[in-house]
Amino acid sequence: MKFRLATGMSMLGLMLSCATALGGTLEGPLQIMVSKDLQELKIYDGGVVVATSRVSTGKAGHSTPTGIFSILEKKRTHFSNIYDSAPMPFMQRLTWSGIALHASNSVPSYPASHGCVRLPNDFAKTLFSVTRRGGHVLITDREAAPQRIVHEALFKPSIVVPDTPLLADAGLRPTLIETGGKSVEVAMTEPKPEVLPPAVQKTEQDPIRILITRRGDREMMIDLQTLLSSLGYDAGVPDGRHGKQTVIAIRAFQLAEGLKEDGMVTPELLAAVYAKAGKGTPPNGQILVRQKFAPLIEEPITIRNPDIALGTHFLLAREVDADKGKAEWYGVSMDNQLSPATLKRLGITTEADASAPDALTKTLDRLDIPQDMRSRISGLMGEGASLSISDTGLGPETGDGTDFITVTRKVQKADASVVQGKKKKKKKSSITVVN
Known part of the structure; x- marks a missing residue:
């Protein structure tokens, strides 16, 4: 079941009725994006916005973290254990350290919370009914939207060819061969082989989560x-x-x-x-896979040009078809300014620019993943599989009972008063202040 609707809040009734019919879930998967600068939440079906709502993120001193998160826990009725048991209905937890989406009577379209993402009551209730545990939520400082990404490095489901005999190996029986340029009929004496179903089945309930990062x-x-x-x-x-x-x-x-x-x-x-040991050069990257919040795979890979930052990217697989070996990937590049100490530790001399139109493609170009590892992951591919790419590895929010969580760092804008390394001289004020 798919939805294509440009309007925002008018989508709510349709989403709610469909969610009820499906027992609280949608076939999707849908992508939830929260923009702090717009104080807005958008839900994407592939690259199309299907619903929009205003939000309130964290106020000064209680800033909402940005990054790649997933829904760790859902509770219709929840009370804060930090802020005087404040009610947090339709709570969807994003971190075990206390960040969540939840309903509120106060959503003023500007930062007002203690770090959570507040939602209007009706929207929060509907959103709660159409999400499932493990669904991804991206929080960004500036608005970002998923785009269709086509690249050979992206994973596709495996196709298992049925074990049928080749024509050259099949037993043949003679048939009438007519002259005059007519076709020749060839028949096999063996019965028609059974067509086996593909070994890879869709795993919509438990999609895999993939992380590519630097080897720590x-x-x-x-x-x-x-x-x-x-x-x-x-x-x-x-x-x-x-x-x-x-x-x-x-x-x-x-x-x-x-x-x-x-x-x-x-x-x-x-x-x-x-x-x-005859192992060539030490690998500088690694690929990790989790399923149902549990580690599944951890193997080395090679990142070419390691002095250039990978950047922070997130991709979600849609229309995964194991019969045809196809998957559509939608990706987002996110701002993430690494600290000078991190840049030095990782040997990065060129930082990433998430606003570059080819940022994600250039990063994918630099990944060398062994074919046996690609085959193993392809065999696990299903609807809703995701891929995160980050320079900083497993952060403190990624642990037992989580997907891969990447917390990003806001890009600091250059001081407007500094031009070519020199500060502008400030004009003397003509205003006299009388105390």
């Missing part, structure tokens, strides 16, 4: 420990910790290879261990 220190350490042990240097249990046993193993490897024996983990050490 923990993942690098686990790889190092595993490879050292495989080379005969016992690094202990590969737990990602730079513990005593790992230091001993590193020093032993360094001594054997004529390297500086300091037990430290450096890019040079990683390169030497990978080369010794």
Whole structure:
């Protein structure tokens, strides 16, 4: 069931009646976008707006975080355990730290909440009836809209070809061959093989969540420990910790290879261990998959030109057809200014520009995902699968019982009084202030 309607609030009655017929859910999936600068929530079906509502986000000192979230919990009746048991009807939790969508009698179209996203009562009730746990919600500083993205790097469902005999291998029986340029009839003696259904079935209830990000220190350490042990240097249990046993193993490897024996983990050490183990160069990226809020896959990939930021992007799969091996992806690029310390830690010298029209395409161009991993993920593809791309890895909001949550950082605008590194001289005021 799909909806195409340009008007906003007039959609509510239709959405509510359809949701009731479907037991509270829509086939969708729909994409919820909250714009803080417009104080507005929009619901997208693919690239089409199907409903709009005013909202109130967090006021000064209680700013609503921006980023990629998903609905972790739904409660028709809920009371705040922070702000004097304030009522939060039709609550849809976005973070376990206290951010949610909920109904309110006070939605003044400007920031007024303590961090949550307030919705008008009728809209909140309807929205509650058409969402499901795990549905994505994007919160941005400035308005962003999903666009159709076509790229070879995006995942598509696998097609399983039925195991039918080739014509060259089939048993043949002779038939009448007529002259005069007429067609030749060829028949098989074996019965017509059964056409098997595709092995990949739609998983609309439990779509997979994919995250592509940079490989962190923990993942690098686990790889190092595993490879050292495989080379005969016992690094202990590969737990990602730079513990005593790992230091001993590193020093032993360094001594054997004529390297500086300091037990430290450096890019040079990683390169030497990978080369010794015949594993090529150390991977600098990773792909993670979750389903039903639980980890499913975690494997290394390669990010080309790692000195350029990946940026922050979100894509949602629509019209996933396992029979045809097709999926339509709709993507959004989001503002996210990394701190100087993060840029230095990740070795990024060129920051991302989410406003560039080809920002997402250029990022997808730089991802090298092993074919066996692509095949494995393609076998899990279903309606509503999502892909997040971020430089910063698993943030503190991503944990047990969550999808991949990416909290973004507002892009700081340059001081208008600064031109080419020099401050403009301020004119003296002609106004005299009398206290």
